[in-house]
Amino acid sequence: MGHEAESNTSTEGSQIQDSLYRDEEKMEESANVAYLLTLGILLGLGLRELNKKTKFPYSPMVLTCGLLIGLLQSSLGYLGESASILSHMHPHLIVYVFVPVLLFESAFNCDWYIFKYQIVNILLLAGPGVGWGAILLGIVFKLFLFYSDEDMNWYQAFTLGSVLSATDPVAVVALLKELGASSAFNHLIEGEALLNDGVAMVFFIFFNKLSKAAAGIGGGVTFGGVLLNFFRNSIVGPVLGVVVGFFGALWARRIVGDDVEVGWLTFIFTYLTFYWAEFCFFKTSGLLAVVSLGLFWSAFGKTKIRSESEHAVHTVWSFVQYFCDTTVFLLVGMIVGTEVIEERYIYTSDYFRMILFYFFMILCRYLMVISFWPLLKRYGYPMSQPELIVFVYGGLRGALGLTLSLMVGCDQDLPPRFRHLSVFFTAGMAALTNLVNGTTCKALVNYLNMIENPVIKKRVYKRYLTDMIVNQEDTIKELEGDEHFAMADWNHVKSLVGSQQFLQEVVQLENEIKQIQGGNMSRISYEGLADTDTFGEVRYRVLRILKGLYYSQFEHGQCDEDSVRLLVESSDVALDHTGSILNIWEQLFNSFTSFSSIKYFFKVKEWTFLGEYAQQYITKHLGFVYDVTTTFISCANEVLTLQEHMPMNKNAVRLIMDEIRTEINKAELYLGTLTDTFPEVIRAIQTKRASHTVLMHQRHHLEENQKNGLVDDKEFNQLKSNIDARLVQLENHVFDWQIPTFHSFAMEFPIFTGVPKEELDTIIKSTYEKRYQTDEIIYEKGMTCQNIYIVQKGNVIDEVGSHQIKKGLGSLLSYVNLIGDGKCMTTSRAASETVLHSLNLNVLKSLMQKSEAFEQKIYVNSIEYLIKLYESQAGPLGQMEQKRLNIFLRQKAQFKKFDVHSNVEFMFGGYIIKGEIQSCIQDESEGIERYNEYCYVPPRENDFNVIKPLICLVFDDAIDVIKQDRLEQFNLENHEEVIEQRFSRIDVQQKYQQQEL
Template identity: 25%
Template sequence: MEEYTFLAPLLLTIGGLIIGAILKSLLKHSRLPYTVGLFAIGIFVGVLNRTGVFQSMPELHSAVNSVANINPDLILYLFLPILIFDAAYELNLHIFKKTLANATLLAAPGLVICMLLTGAFLMGIATFVPGLESWTWAFALMFGALISATDPVAVVALLHELKTSKRFSTLVDAESLLNDGTGIVCFMLFFGAYVSGETSHTSPLVTFIQEVGISTLLGFFLARVVIWFITRINSEEMVQNSVIILAAYLTFILSQYYLGVSGVIALVAFGLTVTYVGKPRLKPQVNTFMEHFWELLTYIANTLIFILVGIVIAEKVDFSWSALGILLLLYVALNLIRFAMIMMLYPVMKRLGYGLTKRESVILTWGGLRGALAMTLALMVSYTPAIPEDIRSQVLFFTAGIVTLTLCINATTMRALLNRLGLTHIPSARTMLEYRIEKSVRENSEKYLESLKKRDALEGANWNKVESYMTSRPQEPAKNPQNQAMLPEIRLRVLDKEKAVCRQIYEEGVISKVVFLRLMNSLDELYDHDGKYPLNMRHSIFKFCQRTDVLNNLRGLPYLQNWMTFYFRERITVVYDLGRGFIILQKESLKLLNDLTSSEWVTSEQQPVLEVLRAEINDNITRMGTFIGNLAENFPKAYGHALTVKSIRMLLSNERRTVRQMVNSGMLSEKDAERLLNDIDDRTDEINSFSHTFTASFLRWLFFIKKKKIYRV
């Protein structure tokens, strides 16, 4: 039996991953979410084990029992660091910053509102429903805290599968991350008293603020230490990922166990800091490796945790008809309470960030899934002898029931609700453009097929069979959009092109990381308006470039100007690099418009739309060209330095391309290529060595002070 005990966790892990792989393949074209399928399998396995089906298979029986009796702390400490960090790491920071206010409203006051209303509901029905006589306000609010926090694991997994709007999914994602932390803090305010047996004399509000503040600072500090370390081993992808994984676990364990604050909030702060500060400093190939690596870890964690939760529910929860009736009432009440909370905050939320529509409010209500986190907290309650036994069993049953109902009802009907509310509606202009693209692909395939039929080497092929593998003939939309409707859609295609080119020239080393981030940020700002703003509204780009006017205004003080020019040549180099990179993007956009003109994607009646876009792009090129010319005239020494740096970048970029071409042609092995590319990367890093000094950091900060303050100095 010792051998079986040793193998049980390993067998379960291997079996769970095999089941997950099979299920992922089976559900590829199904509308059933992957996580719901895993959860159902977990319940099925748990029921079979509970009814004695696995008694004749000791290895499997032991494995399932080991899961059913798992320590809830193990779930927290094993899975959450991976899942929380990955969710924070994948956030689109531009969108997150604009949704942060609304997400904070939902996660802080929103969660407290839900906690209070849930507690009041339980105490209300306890007066006339038998079986709830032992409930007190402390128990009711403790349960309200653990059940009000939406589970980031369940919510994020569902939104990724449904491919909802990036803005809305980021709001839900951010809310689930933040209220996950605040929910645990509120839960521990009540639960901690039963564990320690001591009553705190500190105000709950003060305790809450202290825990959130300490957790945030700890996560930020550890992230900065990790960033400092991994940027000094920038060519060691394996070591970097190992350090980040260890740091994520260290952050959670240090805050949750040793300091007694929120490990989740510390992890969120850690993940966001690594994403915002560290990610841009890593090389493109390192970021790609990290994204794939963390995607794999998250997939494994998601697969195991939903099967695990299903097994625990099936094995641990005792069923009764009276409790089932209360559970159904509670499920309805929780959805209504969440809707009421959102409606209370709606007047404020619709004015912040991207705003919030009434239809999105409905989805936000229905998307409040509960999952592994709620079950983990409920298991912690069930393992606490200081809490009355009937309260422990009811908390576990109610939590398991709510998790089951939200995953089986809310999650499975989310797609239909999105369609019903029109949140998956595709504009007519996009539909028409996609139709023309698909039509062009089909016609190109037909021409190529005809050329294949004429080849003697392919004579005798079953051409009917070959033709059946062609893309289906698209159906033309009934409605033909007007030019005004096509304009925003083509603008978005141009922005897509600019993003792709921006990533390409960054990966080739043509532009620096700083320039890459500024260009991408300007594109994100235009994306916010869904193509309704002209392409020449690049305020952030030109505003950044115009900051060099501060130096020009000091022309009357030659010694001071020379000193500042010497130390600010990095800034002028960045501005020049930004200008040249910006012009490259605009020229590539013009090429795209020329391709659209010669293709069938845009009709002759819609050619004026392309002319409008050409005018906007040419205006960008003219303005930036004029600015670069003025830069050369006003700061000749710094401009010469910028040209030198640019020439070095182009030289190194050419070396990098040459090495990759030699690898593709078979002239160079992967191992030799890696050595050469690392050498090129090291020389590339030397270009910006000044930007990491204290002097440069101080002067950059000084440079951002408004002109009025500089004149007073």
């Protein structure tokens, strides 16, 4: 009985395989497929290198290789078998796996400001433009190529027209970027291609349903159904993308220091958006949903990603985009190549029709664009005639069109002849447009002179090149004296670093400038150039610098994502109007909510239920306003420091810098009003920003210690997690708005840190409040000084010599009066309605005598005033920016006091606040060196003798300041004649050496 059961089981097993059974042959096939794809990427890398050297478009080369693999698969052995397996892959799989990545990456990396400005034109060309183009191409098939209803009916012709309306101008966009075409034009081409992929698929599905309905296949098509389907695909899909993008951005903002999680989050939401749109109850366009998701992330999501993770995310997406792009073109090429081998439904006449259709297709694209020309000129950036020609000519057909045609080819409900014609024409157009248009577009662009390259840009570029050649020669001369390079062949070095090529490029630029100006070229003047060109170029470069500084502030945690987005957009708006005076602040100001609405929320904040939300809104909004304003002021002031470094006409630079100063003054006036009106909120905001800055500094310090091996991985991860958790908590922290009492305010004031409570109480007892109206004098230079003030509300201007120092909430007026002889050393006036706390001068001087730490703080803080009051004695300290000066004094200077007849050493220099010194060694040429109060002491190896009681700062390191000779080297405009003379000598010398060789 048991044997019988075993026999039955064995018999059944021979008929039904075990659930764990796996076919070994299938495993080998899978391995071969993976191997072929790996070789395909390797082939792509080789073609990428070829593209760098020959500039031959990358995508056409990959597509051609795929076609060859498909055509030659019978002679490629097991690789050919793998190609055959891949060639029979269902085209839907290509759409589902690769296309979402390509669409999201393209949308994610677009410039949102330009895309937004061009959105009307993009929607016209990618929406009704695709529909109109599909109809025109369908008419060509039926009326001009004379295809009968047996080949394709009208609905099928329109279906194929939809497939051929999808463009993929990757090669053309890359070429235009390389040549320097305008970003606006590039975004118009790229944006149209980005959206028309999804729209083309919508029209493809629509016309395909009509063709099947006409053949009695599937359900009928009603007008209401058409409208509902169009609404679902064109509206619901994009809305879904925005919603998913919003929640994804919120999630990403909570991730701190985890590049892997952020990267995977963008991937997961990309595919989820596509599948939810296509297959869940939405039943809408997954492609449009993914495009919408990518655009949302471009506009709002990028700045939600922490700055430390942003670079990693972009790197990963660039890697995946390259993989998908290469794989798709390779796969589509192999599929089409295989179809050509097995083709039985294509006749010889179809090849002639295909070539004729190529010209009709370009003509139809031109008619489509011309149809919308009045609207295209009205909205967005105006398109020139050469750009119109390049736009039409650069409409390449690519991977998505081929994939759609393969989907037609797989649809067994359609006639075989039409299915094969779809693949045939789409493959033909992809091959012709990529191989012909893609490779000849550069010649067309050059022929049309589409890329504007004004003389001013050539001059600036020539100056950079000239300075680089001189700098290169200086570096070579410096290395020639280094014993570690004593055996180097310096002629060969100059050849390897490209010195001669740089020289030839400079000469070529000179000839081009002469040609443009009719041979009348001055080496160092801007004669022959319109002022608008020069000023426009300076504004262009200043605004680009500003954008870079904004991003730098964001990356270092000095401003939040909403602020940097608005600031960058303000620069983008200004870049569109470089021919006009800079008006950045107005653009920013118009984005702020009026004070009246804020005051309304201040009233509501006392209510029982709405109070908490009102308080959160006020804090968030005023924090945003304060963040934008202070970041703009900080970055604009940094631009001013670069004035001497810009190798352009100095008069033009000076005028544009005056425009920047005007914008800074507007922002500072607004900031003063903001601080006066809402001091309690500004205090909370400053507290939060200070906390964030400290945490970010800790984070960078920890990362630096790990890099240097001072912290092991376990300690690093533990400390980093703690800091990251505090950063997240800080974002949700609610601050107390109450104005502090002076006692608590003074306790937190930096100079009072460490002062005993009884001494602080003595100070507070002598304190009283004083109010001043706008422009009212607080004290004047030379008058008897009886009080020191702390700013409680408002702003104060301190006139220090020829300088003005603006002091706001929490500032002390004035440190320098505490070290004087009882007379005010500056003049101070209220810049707005101001409230001050008056502190008794004698009480503070008494505290200075009791506390050396307090005395040191007073003296160190006075340096800012002293170097401005006594500029001629300040030495290199007068050249330092205030921020760098403060850092230097606190980190690299020691506060010292010496009695008469003491010896003091200034190895790295110092600064005398009180007293007098003289050199112990007499110089035969200059006599005895003497330095007295408020004077910089240069570095000296010999000692000095104290002849009056000395209070000074002794520096522990050399002053880190750009010396004047280095500034002059940067100042190419005023010193270009010297640079040109040196350049000429280098040119002659290298030509002579070349002749000798």
